[in-house]
Amino acid sequence: MDAEQCLRAGDIPGARAALAAELKRAPQDVRARQFFWQLMAVVGELDKADAQLKALGGVQASAMMMGSVYMQAINAERLRDRTFAGDLAPKSLVGTEPWVAGLLDALAATIRGAPDAAARHDAALAEAPASPGSIDGTPFEWLADADTRFGPMLEVVIGADYGFIPFAAMNRIRAAAVADLRDTVWRPAEIGLKSGQSSMVFIPARYPGTVATGDPALMLGRRTDWTAAGDIEIGLGQRLLATDTDDHGVLEPFDIRLG
Known part of the structure; x- marks a missing residue:
């Protein structure tokens, strides 16, 4: 099966292997590189997605604007990952309403596994x-x-x-x-x-x-x-x-x- 068929079947490793083989045969294949960076984003390999976007800009100048938008999204995803790892609030x-601050505080407590997280959440939600x-x-x-x-x-x-x-x-x-x-x-x-x-x-x-x-x-x-x-x-x-x-x-x- 090709990469698209694999993905339709839910076979992410198969799609990845098929795309890697396509790019090995034809490194300038814009369609395959577009597909590959997006697949890397799906599996959470953000550094590889970023690298593939940069490589795409090198083979297709018109992709540079789109690449810039999604490189920003990748950076934001890193912030999101750090937030849910407990590294960022x-x-x-x-x-700036008090209930907003309260709900975000409750979310941080949930991420930390604080025993009073649910009580904080309920108080803010009310x-x-x-x-x-x-x-x-x-x-x-x-x-x-x-x-x-x-x-x-x-x-x-x-x-x-x-x-x-x-x-x-x-x-x-x-x-x-x-x-x-x-x-x-x-x-x-x-x-x-x-x-x-x-x-x-x-x-x-x-x-x-x-x-x-x-x-x-x-x-x-x-x-x-x-x-x-x-x-x-x-x-x-x-x-x-x-x-x-x-x-x-x-x-x-x-x-x-x-x-």
Whole structure:
């Protein structure tokens, strides 16, 4: 099987071997190199993904702009990894309300395995406002990440920066259909803020810790699994956005409007 067939079958090692063989035969093959750096991002080998992006810029000048965007995303992913390793404190990119600080403090406590993490989380969550709105025209009373560590906040990458934005600070989030393998790692989306600003961002499409499972279905965002840490539900695989009516995978196209 070729690399694409392997990937469709969920055979990540097979896809990797096929691409490595293609690049050995034809180092200037732009399509294979594009595919390879994205696959390295899927498996969390960020240094190799970065190196392949740089090599791609050397064989196709038009790829340099795209390469710059995703090299920033790779740097942001490193910040994310350090955050969930406990080396960096989770931070808000928008919003300084006490409940935001409280929820980020609770997240840090969960990462550390602090015994009072759930109590901190519940206290902060009790102060968080609901975010009513609609998704693809269907109304909802509240919107949250289905992973209760995050709840009323969205993980985002803006440029080379990584952090959280409260749903309460946004009036719109929309994403088109997935177009490439890299979208299953960094989901392109447009967000509008109630302050009047709008920005193109990446939403990390997979929950932290997904790569460490080694499970191809989770790594490719084809499934979501859940584990419990006390009362806190921790996701692996594709990120889900929850409302009072349904759950929505972030790899689906969506148009969310918030009041």
